[in-house]
Amino acid sequence: MHRPPDSVPTMVFDWGSIKWHVSPSGVPGASSTFGEVVINPNKGHDRHQHPHSDEVLYVIEGEGRQTVGDGPEFAVRAGDAIWIPMGTMHSTFNTGWRPMRIIATYTPGGAEEALRDLPGFAELAPGEHPTWAVADVKPE
Template sequence: MANDKYFIYPKDVSAFGFDWGKLSLTVGPEVNGASRFSGGVVELPSGEGHSRHNHPGAEEIIFVISGEGEQMVEDENGNPITRRVATGCTIYVPESRFHSTKNTGGGPMLLFVVYSPAGPETTLRDFPDFRLLPQGS
């Protein structure tokens, strides 16, 4: 159906798989033509997380759908600020700032992430542990 691009579940798209978890892009230029931002659902198994990284030229919003973990975001002086985060927390990552997330809970941690402008997610394909997971994985 033509309007399926407006209503997307993570199971409806292929996912970016990594040793630390996966990202299912549910909005963005490649998915539904969104041009000013991109985003999707990140799943982190218990004890896993992504290492410190940044997105040059882009801001990020991270919303904790479920689970709990530890989030680090650098301040304007490059000092790391680390906080415990849990279901319902929104994390703002300013443009080009380094950040990391680790699931410290007993079950999966689900996050919804938004990048503005769209594009930072495409560089994830260059990571050595990247693999494209088929739809429904």
């Protein structure tokens, strides 16, 4: 099954956006989830867990800080892979000047549905693109 990016909806949050290209709810018979996450500069998501799914992250572009469980926060950048066992608290924060792009997978799939309950969640229809406002920054 071929799914171009403009054929799937976009989840939008105050920190960035996600396109789930393959998920059990979007692809009949799919048992895992695969998507692209974009975290805007100087933004990140709160620590959370997926009680019934392992997660793998692969950083495509950018740099940031990652937490996994009770371990120390560590730096991540393009080319890094992160495995997050099911039920493990974790977070990602973009420390760079450009968007951080990450491939995310859930095994088994379905954990993405819980994201709909987060504050500020919005979903854009296929083909619609998020628009990000520029902060009002005044030179000193």
